[in-house]
Amino acid sequence: xxxxxxxxxxxxxxxxxxxxxxxxxxxxxxxxxxxxxxxxxxxxxxxxxxxxxxxxxxxxxxxxxxxxxxxxxxxxxxxxxxxxxxxxxxxxxxxxxxxxxxxxxxxxxxxxxxxxxxxxxxxxxxxxxxxxxxxxxxxxxxxxxxxxxxxxx
Amino acid sequence: xxxxxxxxxxxxxxxxxxxxxxxxxxxxxxxxxxxxxxxxxxxxxxxxxxxxxxxxxxxxxxxxxxxxxxxxxxxxxxxxxxxxxxxxxxxxxxxxxxxxxxxxxxxxxxxxxxxxxxxxxxxxxxxxxxxxxxxxxxxxxxxxxxxxxxxxx
DNA sequence: TTATTACATTGGAATGGTTCTCACTTACTA
DNA sequence: TAGTAAGTGAGAACCATTCCAATGTAATAA
Numbered sequence: 001x002x003x004x005x006x007x008x009x010x011x012x013x014x015x016x017x018x019x020x021x022x023x024x025x026x027x028x029x030x031x032x033x034x035x036x037x038x039x040x041x042x043x044x045x046x047x048x049x050x051x052x053x054x055x056x057x058x059x060x061x062x063x064x065x066x067x068x069x070x071x072x073x074x075x076x077x078x079x080x081x082x083x084x085x086x087x088x089x090x091x092x093x094x095x096x097x098x099x100x101x102x103x104x105x106x107x108x109x110x111x112x113x114x115x116x117x118x119x120x121x122x123x124x125x126x127x128x129x130x131x132x133x134x135x136x137x138x139x140x141x142x143x144x145x146x147x148x149x150x151x152x153x
Numbered sequence: 154x155x156x157x158x159x160x161x162x163x164x165x166x167x168x169x170x171x172x173x174x175x176x177x178x179x180x181x182x183x184x185x186x187x188x189x190x191x192x193x194x195x196x197x198x199x200x201x202x203x204x205x206x207x208x209x210x211x212x213x214x215x216x217x218x219x220x221x222x223x224x225x226x227x228x229x230x231x232x233x234x235x236x237x238x239x240x241x242x243x244x245x246x247x248x249x250x251x252x253x254x255x256x257x258x259x260x261x262x263x264x265x266x267x268x269x270x271x272x273x274x275x276x277x278x279x280x281x282x283x284x285x286x287x288x289x290x291x292x293x294x295x296x297x298x299x300x301x302x303x304x305x306x
Numbered sequence: 307t308t309a310t311t312a313c314a315t316t317g318g319a320a321t322g323g324t325t326c327t328c329a330c331t332t333a334c335t336a
Numbered sequence: 337t338a339g340t341a342a343g344t345g346a347g348a349a350c351c352a353t354t355c356c357a358a359t360g361t362a363a364t365a366a
Contacts, residue, residue: 020332020334020342022333025343040323054344056345057345057346058326058345058346059344062325062344063343081322081323082322082323082324083323095281095283104279104281106274106279108274108278111274118290121259121261121264122248126259127294128248128257128292128293128295129298129303130290133288133289133290134289135286136286136288137272137283137285138284138286139275139276139283139285140284141280142281145282150282173312175313177315194353207315207316208315208316209315210316210317211318211353211355214352214353214354215314234324234351235351235353
């Protein structure tokens with residue numbers, strides 16, 4: 001269950017984006033803000049089974065798609081066949097394990113500059129009017145390196 | 154139909170990767186090498202209907218998945234529900250139109266450095282053993298800017 | 307060249323994530 | 337507080353992708 005602070009924050013986020021405040025949206029957003037586990041729709045449904053026992057999958061999909069449209073949330077694919085979601089409160093990107101699918105958030109000082117420069121170059125070269133980007137890095141997570149008995153190249 | 158030069162090149166690529174050379178694989182790879190249209194499985198099937206009239210969808214999926222495993226090809230999602238494929242002969246990334254789904258290849262001098270630096274930072278921070286990355290930039294393509302009557306922000 | 311064998315291809319069925327439909331409910335506005 | 341535009345829920349529908357079993361074929365070696 002999300003804290004009062006998170007509930008207030010997410011309430012404000014919904015209002016700022018002029019989204020109608022329903023219990024479903026509020027609780028789902030609060031869950032995403034307070035968890036960094038890159039859940040699927042099923043993960044969310046299970047996690048919220050106490051608070052929203054009768055929620056339909058359609059509602060979760062609708063809600064997440066709305067959040068994505070409003071750039072509150074990003075979609076991620078890790079190769080397991082279903083879409084994962086991540087609240088995008090502050091700029092970061094993702095490292096995805098090619099063996100187990102684990103997703104971790106990554107950022108570093110200067111990352112925004114890298115992003116900005118990539119977008120500017122792209123606009124210049126392609127003529128696109130840029131609205132966003134996705135960066136992903138693939139590799140073996142530390143646990144899988146051990147599991148597979150790999151230490152170096 | 155792909156040129157002789159392309160057929161020779163792709164034959165060598167398959168051999169270099171120790172992939173069994175079948176007509177299906179050879180023709181599909183040649184198609185990808187000589188087109189930069191980021192096709193879906195259906196696009197490929199239609200385009201090759203003369204050369205491979207009886208090819209099954211499974212074969213195209215199998216072939217493309219094999220190529221992806223060998224890092225010959227990358228997968229792309231543009232939001233239309235199906236996966237697009239792109240031969241990855243030289244380092245580049247993609248700009249994807251959020252309105253019509255158009256995908257264009259982009260690169261610039263210094264892009265490899267950006268890539269390399271992103272991967273190094275990621276390895277350092279996350280502990281992942283990096284094997285690759287995907288970068289994508291989203292926005293409105295020039296045609297959609299006109300179509301939607303947009304000139305500036 | 308031929309036999310062998312492991313791998314690829316087919317085509318149809320199965321899978322499963324996501325979207326659609328529609329009746330019902332609810333959050334916002336005046 | 338009533339009117340209404342929008343959101344929700346249950347299940348059906350959709351469709352891209354994978355699975356499966358039978359058949360075909362590319363590579364290897366004698």
